[in-house]
Amino acid sequence: MIRSMTAYACAESTTPLGLLSCELRSVNHRYLELSPRLPEELRALESQMRERVANKLTRGKVDLGMRLRSNGAATTGLQLNDVLLGQLAQAAAQLAPRFPGLTTDFVGLLGVDGVLVKPDVDQSELHADALALLDQALDDMVATRLREGERLAGFIAERLDGIAAIVVRVRGWLPEIRAALRQKLETKLADFRQGTDATRLEQELVLQLSRIDVDEELDRLSAHLAEARRILKLSDANGRRLDFLMQEFNREANTLGSKSVDQRTTQAAVELKVLIEQMREQVQNIE
Numbered sequence: 001m002i003r004s005m006t007a008y009a010c011a012e013s014t015t016p017l018g019l020l021s022c023e024l025r026s027v028n029h030r031y032l033e034l035s036p037r038l039p040e041e042l043r044a045l046e047s048q049m050r051e052r053v054a055n056k057l058t059r060g061k062v063d064l065g066m067r068l069r070s071n072g073a074a075t076t077g078l079q080l081n082d083v084l085l086g087q088l089a090q091a092a093a094q095l096a097p098r099f100p101g102l103t104t105d106f107v108g109l110l111g112v113d114g115v116l117v118k119p120d121v122d123q124s125e126l127h128a129d130a131l132a133l134l135d136q137a138l139d140d141m142v143a144t145r146l147r148e149g150e151r152l153a154g155f156i157a158e159r160l161d162g163i164a165a166i167v168v169r170v171r172g173w174l175p176e177i178r179a180a181l182r183q184k185l186e187t188k189l190a191d192f193r194q195g196t197d198a199t200r201l202e203q204e205l206v207l208q209l210s211r212i213d214v215d216e217e218l219d220r221l222s223a224h225l226a227e228a229r230r231i232l233k234l235s236d237a238n239g240r241r242l243d244f245l246m247q248e249f250n251r252e253a254n255t256l257g258s259k260s261v262d263q264r265t266t267q268a269a270v271e272l273k274v275l276i277e278q279m280r281e282q283v284q285n286i287e
Contacts, residue, residue: 001235002156003287004148005029005060009141015129017041018070022130022137026145028285029061037065041123042130049134056138058237059287066130079117088112145287152282153232156242159275160228163249166268166275167221170214170256177262181212212259217252221272224249239286246280 005028012021034053036046053062088109096102110116228245231238253276257269 001146002149002153002232003142003145003237004152004285005145005239005287006285007141007144007148009137009144011133011137011140013129013133013136015068015126017126018068020126020129020133021067021069022133023065023067024062024137024141026057026060026062026141029059032057032059033061035061035063037063039066039068041068041126042066044123045127045130048131052131052134053138056142057287059239064134066134081114081117084112084114088115149286152286155282156228156232156279159279160225162275163221163272164225166272167218167225170265170268171218173262173264174214177265181261212261214256214259214265217256217259221249221252221256224252237287239283242283242286243280246276246283249276249279 005026007024007026009024010022012019014020032054034050036049038046038049049064053064092102092104224245228242231241231245250273253269253272256272257266260266260269
């Protein structure tokens with residue numbers, strides 16, 4: 001199944017310490033790159049969270065954010081670190097002569113690391129809640145990626161059908177194009193037939209026709225179409241395979257254009273490149 005790398009998911013749960021929320025955002029990236037933002041109470045879980053994300057996602061730049069909004073139920077009031085406050089007061093007294101206008105902001109003082117004493121919490125319960133919440137958000141993100149992937153698969157399938165139609169049209173033109181080219185070459189060589197080896201002229205004609213022959217390119221385009229449709233049905237991550245296949249499609253379209261001796265095949269090569277480029281842009285978002 002096709003999965004997009006662009007997705008968003010969030011989840012919340014209530015814990016004894018307050019409301020715990022998890023937010024996931026992902027965009028396309030060549031590899032899996034996780035950027036976690038965790039509160040201090042959950043930083044010890046970073047390695048486990050990375051492992052869980054890697055088990056569900058294979059590619060994409062993923063931002064993981066968790067927040068714990070305290071409900072105040074676990075505390076009976078502000079608990080201050082009296083020892084640290086005494087040290088800060090002593091330092092302020094020492095600095096006062098050098099800085100006469102020195103003032104202390106109460107809110108800023110509370111923001112000093114260690115001034116507020118955090119109550120002991122059951123870390124194991126909080127960690128279990130956080131991991132369960134991450135799993136919930138990841139499941140939601142995978143489902144979102146699948147839904148977006150279905151849309152991308154439909155878009156790509158339409159372009160593949162367009163390429164297949166062009167291949168059929170070009171195959172139908174080939175007999176007429178070859179006959180016209182043969183007539184054109186024979187007309188040009190007519191003046192040189194007298195006194196010239198007819199076999200040699202025929203060999204030259206065959207050589208010119210072979211140089212503009214595109215049967216091989218059309219066969220390869222048909223093979224790439226079959227492979228692309230097969231990849232779209234695979235269950236594992238397949239973005240890299242499709243990205244490589246877009247290069248192969250483009251190579252055949254370029255060769256078809258360079259060999260063209262007819263306005264119709266020249267236009268067909270241009271249409272092919274437009275369809276391939278449209279697919280390539282979308283493939284960049286596939287996991």
